[in-house]
Every structure is written in C-alpha cells, then in structure tokens.
Amino acid sequence: MLVLAATASARAARTVQITGTEQMKYDVTTIHAKPGEELHVVLKSVGSMPKMAMAHNFVLVKPGTDLAKFNAAAFNARETDFIPPDMKSAVIASSGLAGAGETVEVTFKAPAKPGTYPYFCSFPGHYALGMRGDLIVK
Ligand SMILES: [Cu+2]
Numbered sequence: 001m002l003v004l005a006a007t008a009s010a011r012a013a014r015t016v017q018i019t020g021t022e023q024m025k026y027d028v029t030t031i032h033a034k035p036g037e038e039l040h041v042v043l044k045s046v047g048s049m050p051k052m053a054m055a056h057n058f059v060l061v062k063p064g065t066d067l068a069k070f071n072a073a074a075f076n077a078r079e080t081d082f083i084p085p086d087m088k089s090a091v092i093a094s095s096g097l098a099g100a101g102e103t104v105e106v107t108f109k110a111p112a113k114p115g116t117y118p119y120f121c122s123f124p125g126h127y128a129l130g131m132r133g134d135l136i137v138k
Contacts, residue, residue: 013038013107020056020098022047024126029133031119033110042105043098051099056126057081058095058106060119060135065090067118071127082122092117114138 016039019027026043033039045056061070065087073084081097093108111117120132 013040015040015042018043018058020045020121020131022049022054022100024121024129024131026056026121026131026133031133031135033135033137035110035112035114035137037110038107039110040105040107041093041095042103043095044103045098045100047100049100051097051102055097055099055102055123056121056131057097057104057123058093058119059083059122060092060094060108060117061090062092063115063117065118067120067127067132071120071122071124074122074127075124077122082124094122097123110135110137 016031018041020043041058043056043058047054070087073087074082077084083091083094092111093106095104095106098104114137117135118132119135120127
C-alpha cells in the first residue's frame with residue numbers, strides 16, 4: 001500500500017524543521033546529512049500575507065544547476081507550484097507551497113554522492129532575496 005509505505009518512511013526519516021518568513025528567509029540555511037540518509041523536511045510559513053503574494057516551498061536541486069535560470073523560469077510556472085516543467089530533471093526533491101500559517105513537507109533520500117546540494121524557495125523573487133541554503137552530504 002502506497003500510503004502506508006509513505007507514512008512508514010516519513011517515520012524512519014530524520015526530521016528537519018525549517019521556518020520561512022515574510023523577510024524571505026529560511027531559518028535553517030545548512031543541513032548536514034549522511035549519503036543516502038532519509039530526510040523529512042518540514043517547512044512552516046509564518047506571516048499574514050495572502051498566499052498569492054507570499055508563499056514558500058523547498059526545492060533541492062543537483063549541484064551545477066543554473067539557479068538564476070531556474071528561478072527566472074519559475075516566475076512563469078505558477079500552475080506547477082513554481083517548478084518550471086522544463087527544469088524538473090534538476091530537482092531532487094520539492095515540496096508544495098506553504099502560505100502563512102501552513103506547513104508543507106517532503107521526505108526524500110539524501111544523494112549517495114557526497115557534495116553540496118543547493119536548496120531554495122522558487123516563489124518568484126525569493127531566491128534572489130536570499131531564500132536559499134545548502135544540503136551538505138558527507
Ligand atoms: Cu519563499
């Protein structure tokens with residue numbers, strides 16, 4: 001059963017809590033993980049602005065991804081929660097969008113290959129304002 005499997009894996013995974021603010025920042029900008037470790041990222045959005053104007057997500061991508069290009073394309077990708085369809089192959093894990101007071105989560109395996117994997121919020125403008133961090137696998 002798919003649902004049960006997902007629940008079991010979320011339970012086994014290590015939870016990383018991140019808060020996203022209306023200052024367009026994450027409170028956690030470095031996550032350390034072992035190769036292949038299961039992570040459960042829980043992103044909470046705090047503030048009072050309407051979701052249309054202010055929401056956050058968590059997008060983890062492969063090293064070497066053109067982050068400026070990804071985020072420029074995200075401006076035109078509202079229908080797909082600001083994940084540009086033509087750049088999906090760069091995405092390792094991504095959450096949905098959390099408006100003020102909402103929480104989104106995603107469970108994934110850290111890459112097996114040691115390295116620095118960037119993550120960011122792809123809501124238009126947020127990456128450029130510094131809403132990003134690094135997953136360091138080693
Ligand atoms: Cu954001």
